[in-house]
Amino acid sequence: MGLFSNKDKPCPVCGKPTPRLLATKIQGEPICGDCAGQILADFDVQNNWAMNDLLEHLKYRAENKERVESFQPTRTVDCGHSLLIDDASRCFFLKKWTDNNPPIVSFDSITGFEVSMGWNVVEHWSKGIPRTPYQAPQLGVLGALGALSNALARDADKQQRSRSENLKITLQLNDPYLKKYELMDESVFGNGEFDFSRKLSVELARVNAVGDVVAAMTGSVSSSQASAAPSAEHTADDILKFKSLLDAGVITQAEFDAKKKQLLGI
């Protein structure tokens, strides 16, 4: 009692004792753990707050909680957690069981998003621009053939190395408190490159579907609309890849012909 809390320094918001150690401070004044726990704002925003800004933020947080409790979603999208969307009011929130007051985000505050894999940003999308979604590397196709061929199986050691990466969607917001908001965070684990690339394709499909949902919220064209026609360049690249596999003796002439017909849609 009194060892970890400080009755001489009551919380300026609610009057409760404040922690002696590691207290959240506003303008150098410690506030209590309960009040600090209500804050959901970027650190660089909090660091510039005066006490009035904190009070205003706590009021907004209390209102947000009421809105979450009375939220009427018009649809729900699976993004690892549930994304509860209200198309009538043009807003959504992410329902995590660990969070009883998730921020309600307005469609209109979304300015873009990033898809990252590990430390690498693999897609950067901005509102109003058609998406160019990140596609799984061609390794998936080569790996599938590799599993069938002795030539590539010589690489077995390398291919059996396990690999894991985190796939994330981080929203960029025009919001007074949060500039970024993590919408999706999925880990992909594979036993070897082939297994990894297969699972990556599955997760990327989910990430890209959620990305389309977000882009559509802002009124932007979705990737499926933007890329409805397969690019001729991409098809030619693929055929050349299979031609080199044919030349290397990895696939037969018949397999190559079949693949070529499929790619050309003839």
Ligand SMILES: [Zn+2]
């Ligand atoms: Zn307090």
